[in-house]
Amino acid sequence: MSFGDWISDARNWWYLALAVPMLVAAFRVVTSRNVVHSVLYLVGALAASAGLFLLLGAEFVAWTVVLVYIGAVVVLFLMGIMITRAPLGTESDLDHTGAPKLVAAIVAGLLFLLTAGAMLDAFADDVVEPTRVTTDEIGQLLFSRYVIPFEVVSFVLLAALIGGIVLARRDPDEPEPGTGAAAAMEESVQ
Numbered sequence: 001m002s003f004g005d006w007i008s009d010a011r012n013w014w015y016l017a018l019a020v021p022m023l024v025a026a027f028r029v030v031t032s033r034n035v036v037h038s039v040l041y042l043v044g045a046l047a048a049s050a051g052l053f054l055l056l057g058a059e060f061v062a063w064t065v066v067l068v069y070i071g072a073v074v075v076l077f078l079m080g081i082m083i084t085r086a087p088l089g090t091e092s093d094l095d096h097t098g099a100p101k102l103v104a105a106i107v108a109g110l111l112f113l114l115t116a117g118a119m120l121d122a123f124a125d126d127v128v129e130p131t132r133v134t135t136d137e138i139g140q141l142l143f144s145r146y147v148i149p150f151e152v153v154s155f156v157l158l159a160a161l162i163g164g165i166v167l168a169r170r171d172p173d174e175p176e177p178g179t180g181a182a183a184a185m186e187e188s189v190q
Contacts, residue, residue, distance in 0.1 A: 019048070022044075022045050025044035026045045029041045039074055039081070046065055049065060050062040059135070083164070
């Protein structure tokens with residue numbers, strides 16, 4: 001397929017309209033210094049990925065991304081931020097400088113090249129024909145063959161939520177670590 005053929009297909013324009021903002025949002029998720037802004041950029045990246053699934057004809061997966069990831073996981077992140085009383089401003093002391101950023105960028109670039117090379121090697125010029133799978137067929141499989149793993153995942157997510165709340169919760173009468181009676185007790189132990 002030549003570039004002229006590729007650019008003349010309207011689906012590819014829709015793909016670019018979703019992929020470019022998704023890449024920008026994904027980049028801002030990891031580079032934003034404000035945690036709340038990072039979560040909001042994550043919402044944008046996930047919404048664009050749901051749009052890409054719609055382009056592929058996978059409506060069930062697209063709406064699952066919207067409901068589960070955007071509707072539940074992002075809300076869970078925001079609840080975690082609020083529960084832990086994390087600072088919402090910028091924290092410059094948490095940022096890496098110089099060498100770690102460069103190493104991370106090189107590793108990410110090499111991983112991208114490895115993945116892209118493997119995909120080009122595996123598929124080359126093959127045309128993947130889309131197949132339609134109805135939501136009814138997915139539901140039948142999910143609630144017949146895969147019902148036990150589905151329920152196990154729900155219990156794991158519930159346990160993680162409860163564990164996060166227990167770890168983040170601090171009683172009002174509990175002193176901060178390193179102050180008052182807690183500091184005196186730590187010094188006497190040492």
